[in-house]
Amino acid sequence: MTDLLWQLVFLAVIVMVLVALRMRNKKRVYVTEYQRGLRFVNGTFKEVLGPGSYRPLFSGQKIELVDMRPQPVLLEVFPYRDAFQNDSYISLGLELLVDDPYLATKMLKDQVSDSISVARDRIRTTMSHTVCDGSLEFAARIADQITSSVNDELQRLGMKVTNVEITELPPPHRMAEFVGGPN
Amino acid sequence: MLLGFGIAATILLIRWFYGWPALLTLLEYQRGILFRKGLPVREIGPGRYRVWTGLEKVFTVDTRPIQVSCESQAVALGDGATAVYGFSGSARVDDSHKAIYSARNYRQVPAYALLCCTRSVLAGSTASELRAGHEGAASHIAARAKERLARAGMELLSFNITQLSIRGGPEEAN
Numbered sequence: 373m374t375d376l377l378w379q380l381v382f383l384a385v386i387v388m389v390l391v392a393l394r395m396r397n398k399k400r401v402y403v404t405e406y407q408r409g410l411r412f413v414n415g416t417f418k419e420v421l422g423p424g425s426y427r428p429l430f431s432g433q434k435i436e437l438v439d440m441r442p443q444p445v446l447l448e449v450f451p452y453r454d455a456f457q458n459d460s461y462i463s464l465g466l467e468l469l470v471d472d473p474y475l476a477t478k479m480l481k482d483q484v485s486d487s488i489s490v491a492r493d494r495i496r497t498t499m500s501h502t503v504c505d506g507s508l509e510f511a512a513r514i515a516d517q518i519t520s521s522v523n524d525e526l527q528r529l530g531m532k533v534t535n536v537e538i539t540e541l542p543p544p545h546r547m548a549e550f551v552g553g554p555n
Numbered sequence: 556m557l558l559g560f561g562i563a564a565t566i567l568l569i570r571w572f573y574g575w576p577a578l579l580t581l582l583e584y585q586r587g588i589l590f591r592k593g594l595p596v597r598e599i600g601p602g603r604y605r606v607w608t609g610l611e612k613v614f615t616v617d618t619r620p621i622q623v624s625c626e627s628q629a630v631a632l633g634d635g636a637t638a639v640y641g642f643s644g645s646a647r648v649d650d651s652h653k654a655i656y657s658a659r660n661y662r663q664v665p666a667y668a669l670l671c672c673t674r675s676v677l678a679g680s681t682a683s684e685l686r687a688g689h690e691g692a693a694s695h696i697a698a699r700a701k702e703r704l705a706r707a708g709m710e711l712l713s714f715n716i717t718q719l720s721i722r723g724g725p726e727e728a729n
Binding site: 402407424 | 563564590592593594595608609610612614628629630631633655656657658659663664667670671674675678
């Protein structure tokens with residue numbers, strides 16, 4: 373009986389040492405509160421992991437980290453053509469953040485710079501349908517329009533913008549010149 | 556012998572669940588947020604700490620001032636004149652927890668806040684107001700930036716308009 377017990381203990385220790393040696397190569401992935409982890413098994417997405425400490429249990433498993441914190445972006449003197457085809461510009465600040473970690477990872481290699489390109493395009497399109505009167509009401513209205521327009525596009529990519537702030541509009545006297553219109 | 560195996564097995568089990576204890580030293584100008592199982596537990600100051608690598612993580616924050624300077628930027632004023640401005644400022648982390656969550660890189664926040672506030676305040680001013688003295692605009696910018704940085708866990712230490720020249724506007728036209 374004693375011999376059998378010793379054999380079992382010895383076997384258990386051997387197994388544990390082997391497992392420990394195997395696990396040494398599997399790096400633990402630490403997901404903090406402001407991150408999300410994406411668990412892929414054999415290349416297929418399985419689940420989104422919340423805060424915690426995870427260790428891939430076998431070689432086919434991979435955990436990708438996604439940072440959910442906002443990235444402030446400034447667009448200064450951003451040029452566009454308004455509804456009267458006049459050259460104009462706008463300056464604004466906004467915050468980019470990940471809305472859907474899986475989509476963002478699947479669709480974008482560099483979440484920030486790729487999203488900025490999309491946002492610039494949408495801002496230009498939105499502004500091309502407006503004629504600026506230089507008022508604060510216009511700035512507030514256009515900030516809302518830009519937010520919804522950019523988010524419509526970024527939603528497909530798992531990203532979104534918040535806190536859009538118009539910091540500069542073309543001066544009113546230039547607008548007066550533009551009011552003559554395309555004729 | 557059995558005791559030896561028992562100890563070895565216990566060590567392996569602890570290592571499995573908690574990892575190895577690691578020593579971490581925070582310097583005088585550093586603060587840290589200790590995360591356990593991914594959630595923030597407490598803020599830690601300078602000193603030496605033991606961290607279980609498999610369970611805990613420390614995010615270190617540098618509390619030394621972050622300098623921001625900007626030169627020769629142009630902005631259209633409210634009355635159609637153009638102002639060319641430059642500024643310098645500095646801010647430091649006041650609340651490490653808020654700072655970590657404020658942006659992907661908290662060191663970018665002071666530059667973003669100061670640039671946004673400066674441009675929007677100047678764009679809302681007129682040439683005659685700025686010609687009369689730009690101290691009012693500077694204090695307005697500083698107040699707005701201070702409030703904004705406080706929301707991001709930072710404190711504005713200084714702000715100065717280092718360059719301001721105005722082109723165009725009613726007085727120059729006369």
